[in-house]
Amino acid sequence: MKLFKSKKIFLLGFIFIASCIEDAPLDSLSPAGPYARSIDELFWLTFWIAVGVFVIVQGALLFSVFYFKERESSPDPKQIHGNNFLEILWTIIPVLILAAIAVPTVKTIFDLAREPEDALKIEVIGHQWWFEYKYPDFGITTANVLVIPEDQPVRLEMWSNDVLHNYWVPKLNGKRYLVPGQTTYLNLQADSPEEFWAQCGEYCGLSHSKMRGRVISMTESDFAAWVANEQSYAEKELPESSLAAEGQLVYLNAGCTQCHVIDGVWDVQGDRIAPNLTHFANRSVFAGAALKNNPENLTKWLANPAEIKPGTFMPNLELTEKEINALIAYLGTLK
Amino acid sequence: MSDSHSYPHEPTGVETRKLGFWIFLSTEILFFGTLITTFMIFKGRDFPGIKLTDVYDIPFTSVSSFVLLMSSLTMVLAHNALENNDQEKTRVWLLSTAMLGAVFLAGQIYEFTEFYHKGFELSSNIFSSTFYVLTGFHGLHVFIGVVLLLALWGIGQRQKGLSLDGGMNLEFVALYWHFVDIVWIVLFTVVYLI
């Protein structure tokens, strides 16, 4: 009887949770684009078939347990060694069911892999522990927040700078690895302007859990404006003796330039190992999207990055409180 | 063994130890298979740097391969001699087999040293790594084989001499030795000739 009870609670729980889905930003069951939707349809098809099999098998099991349970009056059972007809039947029926699922599965595999026409190409580069994005058509380099136009397919060309990573925006598509020395591809498309969560799926070292991301889809005009702004350089001349100007000095002198580029202020050829900060203030999150972009979090982060992301390549520069405040003021100007 | 012992043995008709040994050899095939597959996967890859073809000397390796091949012959002769219970000859052929094996090993050591001098080192690149691990793993097998042969030869010095039953006897060592030889023929083809 207890078996029944536990199962009931279990089922009730599922129904309860399914009926009041709270906003789970990584929910793979709320597709928001055609790719994710085609996967979702396939999942539910399989799910309901599985439920059917589940009910039949568990039903037969529970029925047997209650009906054929040993009773004082029950005689010894007939010694049946098998039944060829039945055995062939329950070999063939699963084969047929699986064949029925296999057809749409194979079709969807190839649909998802195909390169869409007129897709916007974006390069995704995995780092321990953040995602870098490059728009070769626009000459933009950014990090942590991927901005895409709504209702237009996007083709991600991905590789990794160090270990394996796995790019996942559950509401837009399934996962795809980022591999050092190889390029992999993933298509995304969002129905409407929205902010989505991304997460690295593959275990990639100490701070794997904090390798997150955001994907923001925008209307066409918003996207064009965003691109134009991203293409602009940061202001080098700042009002003298302002806090931000002090912060710029900290940026230039404390060691930040070793790894971080700000176009127009500190230009260097080639890639740097850390995010490009030119339009930092426009990003809603930072530090591998582990933190929301606000002065409080920035203070914590700059004081000791490894406290937030163990293993990070950003050293503790032992900045004073004053320097940190100045730096935060400066970062705030990078729109 | 007394007749009252009711335990039947070996429904397959193959002696138990031999059966076990065959199963052992069949997994050895997988060890080498994995190594060879890895070697083949990378062989065709386009990667800059020194390659085996830059350093190898096929005539030299052919000769040492021939030496190893000959050792299979002497191994057969040793087995034959023991079947005729000619202890003296058995020991001679055993020792020759071990010596031929040792010559092959010496050749391999010489070859490896030469390659090193030419800059083809274990960690140079994927071509050198796969080469050394594959051929080195085989060399280790030859080495163990030589040790076993010498051990047999040593046991053969006893008064009782060698026999073909009981324990890790000449037959198993012969099986092992032929196996190692055959693997080398495959390796030589895959690594040097193809």
Place this chain on the structure above:
Amino acid sequence: MTKIIEPKKQSNIFKRPSSETGIWSWITTVDHKKIGIMYGYAAFFFLLIGGIEALLLRIQLASPDNNFLSAAEYNAMFTMHGTTMIFLAIMPISAAFFNYLLPLQIGARDVAFPRLNALSFWIFIFGGVFLYSTFLFGTAGAPQGGYLAEEVSRLGSAPNGGWFGYQPNAGFKYSPGTAMDYWAIGLQILGIASLVSAFNFITTILNMRTKGMRLMRMPVFTWMTFAVSFLLAFSLPIIAIALFYVTFDRQFGTTFFLTEGGGDPILWQHLFWLFGHPEVYILILPAFGIVSEVLPTFSRKPLFGYPAIVFAGFGIAFIGFGVWAHHMFASAISPVAQAGFGLSTMVIAVPTGVKIFNWLGTIWGGKLKLNTPMLFSLGFIGMFVIGGLSGVTHSIVPADTQQTDTYYVVAHFHYVLFGGAMFGIFSGLYYWFPKVWGKMYNEALGKIHFWLMIIGFNLTFGPMHWLGLQGQVRRTWVYAEETNLGFWNLIVSIGAFIIALSILVFMANWIYSKRKGPEAGFDPWDARTIEWSIPSPTPVWNFSKAPEVKSLDDFWHMKYDEDEDGRPVRKEGADALLAELEEEGLNPSEEIVLPNPSYFPIILASGLPFLGYAVIYKMLPLAILGTLLILIGSFGWGTEPLEEEFMEDLENE
């Protein structure tokens, strides 16, 4: 009259050990039963450690953004939890069953190579100890160039690259320190243990069967042991070579898995899963075997479709080598490969389904005695079906790209390996308890154990399906509060502690019943296979006389005829026959030769960890010591006289 030949007092160079009781009898034993029992206890010990690691993980995950464990500790714990449960708990517990039962089920006196059997066990022990010595000696840290805010780990450094050791993360550059070397070399050593036992079991099954024990008369458990041994023999070489590569990459600067030198990180995945998927069947098939023994016994019906179950088992084992890339659907493989491996994965569901339906066919129309082993076997079917069905959703490649690397997968394989393998194992532990100890376990405690475990199990792993679909990624030390995953994670953690409680009940039952349980008698279940035809606990010589088997379920047919309806009727002489069997079993009438104990398996095995340390620390003296131990072990092994030689020498005297 019993004549057990005593080892000759002084022969050759070494004396063979002769203790029959006390610690030395265990250290030098080559008796498959003692080795089986030692395997069982050692594996259970590691199971407890792996369980504690799991509980630590669950405490950390009970609430979002928790700080109970540091990232380094968490990563080490999930790595060690997986590695321990697979290589040090479930595999050796299965080995315990193989060891104890295999010779009994085929009517043999021991395995084909008793000393090799002891060697397997001791290599396993030394491998486990070596792996765990990482907590004392190992080091681990941030990737080269990275920073840490504090001490890496309060527990000592353990491997933290995951049980799957994906490259290049588990390479020297991203996992510096020695901990990952302990992992690679530890698994290498454990692999040798399993490989050796695989040779042994295959040979035993082929060559040690008693008169009349044709292949198609073997109990299903023996069949599954056979299948598992083949899987081990053919999959372990692959991982052994792959681990060689890892060790070479980490220690000697090669680049097998590093693109910098022309290597390929995806190659590791292929090699690892080419081993790793058969490994899944290595873990589950023994449970299939156990369940196939328990269900017929307590249904009082023969197994439904015995040949189908046997062939399905081998079908699973065979296809199991052709599905590995379904662990890599999100990895860098082509759509054609995705489709191919998706289809092969679907195919493997068919023989699995055949087994499940045949088990249902077995209990259908039976007379089910719902005692503890039966409950666990029935629970096994129920839970395994859930795991199997979620497995089918993984073969739907596009859906799998959503599910892979999330808790959905964690839920799936725990339903298979815990709900499946572990439930089967517990079923077997209760079922054969009276055979091993001669005492009966406590039924009430057994049932409490079952109900606590099945409730705790479902509470733990059921919600994980949901968590995975809601986006909780595996191997994450923390999850953000905004992901709204906190509630079900808390439930899961509570469930984990209920499982822990059920394990305590199990232990209490075991310890109590082993000492104070009622006498079981030699055939308490009215069972079907010949291991029940000998006294309990099993005498050292197993069968006093080689039994002659006339049919499948031979023991049952000794006791029962069938009437015209096909219902069993107890034979008239059955009771007398049983009394005779017991009498004969305790007092053998013929001379018995048992394999002699030996010191050398443990000596040989003890050399391996030293070789391991020598590679890690590049210390020549350790290498020499290790080699010396192996040489001494081999030399002694080769020169100590065999039983047959004793006999001959005795006769000659």
